Amino acid sequence: MLIRIQPEPFDLARLLDGFGAGAGAVVTFSGLVRDDTGTMVALELEHYPGMTEKAVTDIAAKAQARWNLIDLAVIHRYGRLPVGEAIMCVATAARHRAEAFEAAEYLMDYLKSRAPFWKREIGPDGPGQWVAAKDADEDALSRWG
Amino acid sequence: MLIRIQPEPFDLARLLDGFGAGAGAVVTFSGLVRDDTGTMVALELEHYPGMTEKAVTDIAAKAQARWNLIDLAVIHRYGRLPVGEAIMCVATAARHRAEAFEAAEYLMDYLKSRAPFWKREIGPDGPGQWVAAKDADEDALSRWG
């Protein structure tokens, strides 16, 4: 299990090198900074040092146990992330595809609403709106019982 | 949209370089040759040249339209594939994570049961059993309506 909370960019390709040996299925998810308005230059991610590591580790351990994963990785960045860069990624390795997909979706649902990160849009003139949490993201957790 | 049916190994990292520009979510799935019995040395994949390309392109086009994907890739190998090597991969890029995950699972479900590939286990003494299709894989298609 690899968990990293860091400001630096990461290399998904290097992460995947040798990842999931013995598995039949590997799923990855990458979240990228998207500019919907055409006026955003970056996202600024604030986080809660200490709690972030605990919360992410706890979420990952639950996924690992629930789906008996062969391997699992979570990398999540914070700080100022320019449009187009990766914010975070998860990778899951399991014997079969359903387990790998479900575990990756579970990780994403919980990281979205239970990992202490807060996003703010940065425009050409500086900080703009804080990104609001969506009801749909909170609701997504209910599917995991 | 990138579709490749080939015997050669592929490099997922190279595939992902620049993949999904403008997207917020990128999902990949890789299927690896797994040795459950400890006696398998490879999988041999037979396919139906001509129909394979048509079937995979058709499946990919349906996924692209249904989820309005920003980008999509399918690479599927055939021939003799040693234990541990990648058999195939899909990659999907969309604005949001639910679309990217669903499209990747749709692609996998259809490639599994509608793309004309047949797998056979190769042991130390040569060809063994043909891998039987699973009812669960056929049933998985029903969730897509």
Place this chain on the structure above:
Amino acid sequence: MKIDVLYFAWIRERIGEPRERVDTGASTVRGLVNQLIARDERYAAALSDLSSYRVAADQELVDFDHKLEHVREVAFFPPMTGG
């Protein structure tokens, strides 16, 4: 009418050939299957259990009632195991 008939995986092995050209008067896939089964026991062993395999006509999956008119290529194969 001459049709290219292709066989894959264990169907190919039972019949012993990957493809052949078949002269047929059958109007449907089912008629072609019956003609082949009547040839000899290799075909009977491969094609008698209709629930055990799939058929494609000109590289599209079809059912056994599919008409053969204008069809140039028919393939018989086990349920797919891609992915």
Place this chain on the structure above:
Amino acid sequence: MKIDVLYFAWIRERIGEPRERVDTGASTVRGLVNQLIARDERYAAALSDLSSYRVAADQELVDFDHKLEHVREVAFFPPMTGG
């Protein structure tokens, strides 16, 4: 009892500080919130609407009835937007 109180995102901005040390006799998170709101309008603006934010005690999410006994660090922050 002295507790480290942390603020994040727009709660931090409204209060004007990322953290402070608070001397409190409150027995629950709710009591601490009421004590802070009573201080001045910056705290009232940040913390009056209980439905708009979350609380962690010693880095675990808790509800407003959570007991403060043995708690050393309380954090107030908006719903998370990770991923």
